Amino acid sequence: MNALATFPASRSSTQIKPPGFLSNVCTVGLRELRDAVRSRWFILYTLAFAVLGLAVSFVSAAGAGNAGLSGFGRTAAGLINLVLLVVPLMALSAGAATVASDRERGMLSYVFAQPVTPFEVLLGKYLGLAGSLLACLCLGLGVCAAILAWKGHATQPSSIIWLAALSFLLALAMLSVGVLISVLARKASVAVGTAIFVWLTLVFVTDLGLMAGAMTMRLRIEELFAISLINPLQVFKMWSLHSGEASLDVLGPAGLYAIEEFGSALHAMFSACLGAWIVLPLAAASLILSRKSPL
Amino acid sequence: MIQVRHVTKKFGRATAVDAATLDVAGGESVALWGANGAGKTTLIRCMLGLLRFKGSISIDGFNVRAEGKHARMLMGYVPQELGFHDDLGVAEAVRFFARLKAIDVPSVTPILEAVGLFGQERKRISVLSGGMKQRLALAIAMLGDPPILMLDEVTASLDVCGRDEFVTLLSRMSGSGRTIVFASHRIDEVATLARRVVVLSKGRIDSEMTCDAFVASQASNTVLHLLMPEAARKPAISHLIAAGFSPSLNGVGVLVPVSPEQKAAPFRLLAEAQITIDDFELLVAHPTTHANHASPEARA
Numbered sequence A: 001m002n003a004l005a006t007f008p009a010s011r012s013s014t015q016i017k018p019p020g021f022l023s024n025v026c027t028v029g030l031r032e033l034r035d036a037v038r039s040r041w042f043i044l045y046t047l048a049f050a051v052l053g054l055a056v057s058f059v060s061a062a063g064a065g066n067a068g069l070s071g072f073g074r075t076a077a078g079l080i081n082l083v084l085l086v087v088p089l090m091a092l093s094a095g096a097a098t099v100a101s102d103r104e105r106g107m108l109s110y111v112f113a114q115p116v117t118p119f120e121v122l123l124g125k126y127l128g129l130a131g132s133l134l135a136c137l138c139l140g141l142g143v144c145a146a147i148l149a150w151k152g153h154a155t156q157p158s159s160i161i162w163l164a165a166l167s168f169l170l171a172l173a174m175l176s177v178g179v180l181i182s183v184l185a186r187k188a189s190v191a192v193g194t195a196i197f198v199w200l201t202l203v204f205v206t207d208l209g210l211m212a213g214a215m216t217m218r219l220r221i222e223e224l225f226a227i228s229l230i231n232p233l234q235v236f237k238m239w240s241l242h243s244g245e246a247s248l249d250v251l252g253p254a255g256l257y258a259i260e261e262f263g264s265a266l267h268a269m270f271s272a273c274l275g276a277w278i279v280l281p282l283a284a285a286s287l288i289l290s291r292k293s294p295l
Numbered sequence B: 001m002i003q004v005r006h007v008t009k010k011f012g013r014a015t016a017v018d019a020a021t022l023d024v025a026g027g028e029s030v031a032l033w034g035a036n037g038a039g040k041t042t043l044i045r046c047m048l049g050l051l052r053f054k055g056s057i058s059i060d061g062f063n064v065r066a067e068g069k070h071a072r073m074l075m076g077y078v079p080q081e082l083g084f085h086d087d088l089g090v091a092e093a094v095r096f097f098a099r100l101k102a103i104d105v106p107s108v109t110p111i112l113e114a115v116g117l118f119g120q121e122r123k124r125i126s127v128l129s130g131g132m133k134q135r136l137a138l139a140i141a142m143l144g145d146p147p148i149l150m151l152d153e154v155t156a157s158l159d160v161c162g163r164d165e166f167v168t169l170l171s172r173m174s175g176s177g178r179t180i181v182f183a184s185h186r187i188d189e190v191a192t193l194a195r196r197v198v199v200l201s202k203g204r205i206d207s208e209m210t211c212d213a214f215v216a217s218q219a220s221n222t223v224l225h226l227l228m229p230e231a232a233r234k235p236a237i238s239h240l241i242a243a244g245f246s247p248s249l250n251g252v253g254v255l256v257p258v259s260p261e262q263k264a265a266p267f268r269l270l271a272e273a274q275i276t277i278d279d280f281e282l283l284v285a286h287p288t289t290h291a292n293h294a295s296p297e298a299r300a
Helices: A021-038 A040-063 A074-104 A107-112 A118-150 A157-184 A188-216 A221-228 A232-243 A253-291 B040-047 B068-073 B090-100 B109-114 B130-141 B160-174 B187-193 B211-221 B230-242 B265-272
Strands: B002-011 B014-024 B029-033 B054-059 B075-078 B148-152 B179-184 B196-201 B204-210 B222-227 B253-257 B279-284
Touching (some): A040 A118, A074 A118, A074 A232, A107 A118, A118 A157, A118 A253, A157 A188, A188 A232, A221 A232, B002 B040, B040 B054, B040 B179, B179 B187, B196 B211
Parallel strands (some): B029 B179, B148 B179
Antiparallel strands (some): B222 B279
16 A cells, blocks of 8 residues: 555645644553553562562561551551652652653654643643552552551551552652653753752751751741741651641641641641642643743 | 744744745645755744744644644654654554544554555564654654645655655655645755755745756755775875866865766766775755765765
């Protein structure tokens, strides 16, 4: 069959309708999800997350007798710390690579030459990666919970589901930041390097910075609490503790202040903070991408 | 079909396209001709809505900035080199882009067959040759049978055989009433595919002419690129100067500007002087550039 037989005389423009917003977002999202799930990082992160989760849970459960995951004991505290380390790294690096690597290989400009808008491409990529992160978290935490239950450690499904949900929100926030980095960077290596630097800053420097700031600048409790709301990792930690059976007073005076001052409004505050971390970097990335050349 | 009005595109202080105005009628095949940096690729990218620019471009009445999706739905695009994900399969890539164009593709086989990629469905793109990748890009560009085809130096990365095959494939498509806009460095491509030639220089449209007039105008700009061992280059230059030519050295040989009736003379001359020529290429020098910069090949 020759080319002309397959590609007959051109249609008029009135017969041609571009695909809708949802169609494009789904197409790009499914492609991104498939790529991510097939990639090495997904398998490695899932395995690492599950193995470390199991190790943390067994060590904690051994100390807590048969309490296992029931209640908000050592196990959950261990898992929260694990999530705080692994999930941001996973989400930041996945987000940082997505646009920058496509731009580097010329794929981004080629996709933009199709009937799509930059926002459709960005949202599709974001949702695809979010799907892969959700799968990774569910697999990791799910395997962890299943093995603990099978080994006779009582598990409370609601606490693990709640932890998974909060971890996913944290992943979404970090993914947004990663995507913003990716849109700003010209090279994938620079984007991933920046993402790792951001991860280190959020995980280590902010914690130490808060302590140092509180001591040297004599920050008031309300200022300390307000500053800790800036860091999405701190928000996740406080929300996880607050939503479990543990009390925020484990965090010291700032936690006590938060409970006394805001009480039941804390859930709304935490969700607003993480929501802002999800929406604002993604909106900024979309704005920049639509104004910046994809080349 | 395509209306370009006072389009200016700057990258920092550099002006890549300067107040370009151009009309392309339906079914017309137009070549954008010019040296590197003349603004050909930038103009094509502006037409596709990939770059922000001053001025206006409409594709069959759709403004590329305000109605980019509609405008791009009417255009198939083949870039100079395709950068697909390496782990993507050929059929997978076709299906992905078909979905982006809202086209139902029950089978990719006839689409691939039409561009000479029959039997390649299951292969990964990473194992395809440059020519095959360009064929795949062409197949994707033709999905949905768009009335306009935009080609950006599509043969620049291909070898001679791949180039000839690809140009033959394109020439079959150019006769089907489709509008084609393409950027090219090669006179043979322009002569085969174009009906009209737009000459760009430093971002400005210098002139527009029919293809025949353009080919005739370029005859005096022919340059013979003789590839030869380093030791033979200086004696060759001396012999050629003595015979009235104005040769110059480049990295891998000697460039000799020749008139249409003189093309064989340097070969005879150097053969008589027992100077070995390894290979040769016929180039067309852009009027705005020195012969040493006649084409990407010459610069290499």
